[in-house]
Amino acid sequence: MGQFLLVLIAALALAGCGKKTTPAEPESNAAPKVAEDQLKPPEDESKKPEPPKVETKTASKIPANAFVNSLGMPFLPVPETKVSFCIWETRVKDYAAYADANTEINDHWKEPAQFKSRGFKQPDSHPVVMISWEDANAFCEWLTKKELENGLIKAGQKYRLPTDAEWSIVVGLAQETGDTPESKSKGNWGIYPWGKTWSPPKGAGNYGKDLKVDAFNYTSPVGSFEANEFGLHDMGGNVHEWCEDKRNPNELPRVLRGGAWPDSITIILRSSFRSGNTPGARVADTGFRCVLESK
Incomplete structure (x- = not known):
């Protein structure tokens, strides 16, 4: 009998020890956080953190003396000239109207491979890019x-x-002063779209990220920054803009003016700086602005 009791006590002790080594069932809401993160889709470029927000002065109102055309593009007359300048760069929606009306043209900007080659999204209010000098003239x-x-x-x-x-x-x-756009590009070192001092103040325009003067990673809506004395927006920053002239009469490249969203180098942001490209070139930081000539 004594031996039987000893065996029984030992068995109970072993059973108790076995229960202590069995892991508890995890609660349904106690899954590791890393597992939750793995279920989330990867963030796209548009959701990446942006530079610190900077207050901008937007073109909420079109000037009363502006001529507004059928596409909603406002033009202001420029004294001592025969032209009126569009107060902002040609928008995605403006160029879309042209492309939709001309189905026989090479709609490079609507082809998925070409359209996505910009590497970023553009709403209708942004300046159209990937537009050549030839495309701009056709528009x-x-x-x-x-x-x-x-x-x-x-x-x-x-x-x-x-x-x-x-x-x-x-x-x-x-x-x-200078005989060609190229030679003129070498002058007026101390004049910028925002004034005569370097570097640009916050809200001066859409420039390179490292300058930290705006909240945009790429292009910005036209008219997002204060107009200049002629009532024109983005005469520096946002996108480079085609001009009619050759940079040098003996060379093919056409003039490009104004800094763009990737630019932060002093020389490029000068108001006198001219870059250039061949008439058929299409680049993600290049667009155009129209003028209306009256003879």
């Missing part, structure tokens, strides 16, 4: 014909790209 010719036929502009008026000299006037450089 101006189409818009001229369209509005002449509809009686919206008069005979003798036409849309076109600004000349290099006209561009200089509206950035305060009417008295530049």
Whole structure:
């Protein structure tokens, strides 16, 4: 009997020890956080953290004296010239109207491979990019014909790209010296779209990220920053803009003016700086602005 009790006690002790070594069932809400993170889809480029927000002065109102065309593009006259400048860069939706009306053209910007080659998204209010000098001129010719036929502009008026000299006037450089756009590019070192000091103040425009003056990683809506003395927005920053002229009469490249969203180098952001590219080149930081000429 004594031996039986000893065996029974030992068995109970072993059973108790066995229960202590059995792991408890995990609660349904106690899954490791890393597992939750693995279930989330990867974040796309548009959701990445942006630079610190900077207050901008937007073009909420179109000036009362502006001529607004059929696409909603506002133009202001420039004194001492025969042209009115569009107050902002040609938008995605403006160029879309042209492409939709001309199905026979090479809609490179609508083809998925070409459209995505920019590497970032662009709403309708952003300046259209991946547009060549040839594309920009074709847009101006189409818009001229369209509005002449509809009686919206008069005979003798036409849309076109600004000349290099006209561009200089509206950035305060009417008295530049030099025989060619290329030679003029070497002057006026201390003049920028925001003033005569380096570096740009916060809210000066859409420039390179390391300058930390705006809240945009890529292009920004047109008119997001304060207009200059001529009532024009983004004459520096956002995108480089085509001009009509050659950079040098003996060379092929056409003039590009204004800094763009990737730029942060002092020389490129000067108001007098001219870069250039071949007429057929399409680049993700290059767009255009129209002028309306009246003879």
